[in-house]
Amino acid sequence: MKQIINEIWQNRNFKLGLILLLLVIIFSAILPNILPGDPNFQNMEKCYTKPTSQHICGTDNLGRDIFLRLIHGSGLSLKISLTTSLFSVLIGLTIGFISGSSPKSIDYILMRMTDLFFGFPKYFLFILVLGFGEFSLLKLIIVLSIFSWMETAKMVRSETHYINSSLFVKSAICQGLSKSNLFFIHYLPNLAGILISSYTLQVSTIILVESGISFIGLGVQSPNISLGTILNQARYFPYDNYTLIIFSGLFILLNVSTFHFLGDGLKATTNKEKFQK
């Protein structure tokens, strides 16, 4: 265990991710609670201002402070993606594990189901579900997680196959360990690496997908702010004012690349560490 932590700690991507994570936490968890001011406060006299001492990142088309909006928005985007990824990894774990430890016919059916979900035109279904009825964050999270569990399921399945053939599982079965104990004692700890790395990678993709949906206007609705809804206002900006585009791009870049680096680092080490014990 200590060896694994050492190994992870030595991964450069992971270290970079940790440093960036510190920035993310400061920007989207601490600052929104400390800084006073309403991100939705409009001041029509000060539209499209460029960065000044009062507005660090300038103001948007309705005179709202872009920096305040960005920190609140990235906070909500992160909340959504963190919960969504949790759900999607849980679904992926359930389906992947059942598929990996079941007889071939059930495995085949579940894998074809996974293919089916891969084949759905995701964005159209988001439009279909989110475009109608009242918007709620829960709905968004459920819809996003229903259409993002497939990769985790495939990885968990192949890993479960790998564990199935290992000696410690066979000996545990011979000793008469019950199925739930087998899962919690032998499978879960060995699947943990994959689950954690796919969780972090999933977070970065969900941020992108969620901001895309919000950008079209179907995701997060005002007064709630997400990175996508902020960026939507960039379409109204005059041609020589890049403030909103640049700063919101930097925020998306920071959020996505942080979790990407973390996930990449974890994935590299967990794959290397696989079954050395």
Next chain:
Amino acid sequence: MNYKKFIYSVLFKLFTIFLLILLGLILLFILIKTIPGSSDIKYISTAFSLERQQELQNIYGSDNSPILVQLFKWMKNTVNFDFGHSTQSGLPVKQIILSSFLPTILLSFLAVTWGLLIGFPFALVSATNPGSKRDKFITLLMVLSYSLPAYWIGLFFLQFFSYKLNIFPSSQLFDIPGIYPSLFSKFTSVLYHLFLPSLALGLSFAAYFYKYLKTKLIDILDSEYILAAKARGLSAKTIILSHIIPNLILPVLSLFSTITPLFFSGAVTIEYIFSIPGIGRTMINAAVARDIPLIIGGATISFIAIMLINTFYDILLVIFNPKIKTEWINETNNK
């Protein structure tokens, strides 16, 4: 090769695809039933004659028959490609969707081309010198292109290249008068208008392609036939053209099968920014106008198209790779 068994396994595959499409249609039906409200109120006024009201109810109205009957009816209509009429324009849904497929497919095709043009050389450089400064720089560049969504790149291009420098058009597929002397000039105009959107989309594909191709290339470069080719003193160009690229065809084909859904719905945000009259923009407009038949039709038709294209890829893969053929036969025999 045992042809009888092979044909049997292909039939089995087609049968499962058929079942999957059926299952997907049922899932779609359940989704559709969760949509609250209906659009008939907007169009049916009590000022109309009773006959006219009934007629409109039949065209636009919601169905009140039992759920299984509705499901059966929906299946039947789907098989006939009849999704009713759009509530915005009154045109048949089939016609609207099919006419908006073309721009999207052209856009996605160009974007995939950009993605391969950018991703493949980078992957080749990275895979041949892993750990070098160039590799690190390219990896950083690709993380950048992965982390910035396509619509951000699109917005930036729009603001810089079309508003500021004014060298590329900002929206639509044709110039405003829309009169072209020949088909060729019409086509070049479309390509000109699609340049920025496809590049923006292609840059976000590039990171994905790069990552995938890099791992595959490292596998190939590690193999013994490359070592043998090097030992024989072949030039780098010959090795790339006659050893690496043929071995990449299979991975690239399976890569394509994973991105087919993107061919239809991946360009939604880009179409939204650049006002390209593709399927994504049609769907967004339909959602805004609560045009339920159009959305249902769009989702269903693209779902069926994706499944069929993926089946086609699967069969193509088997033609290129006999190994999968035996896999299929074994799979079928196990059932």
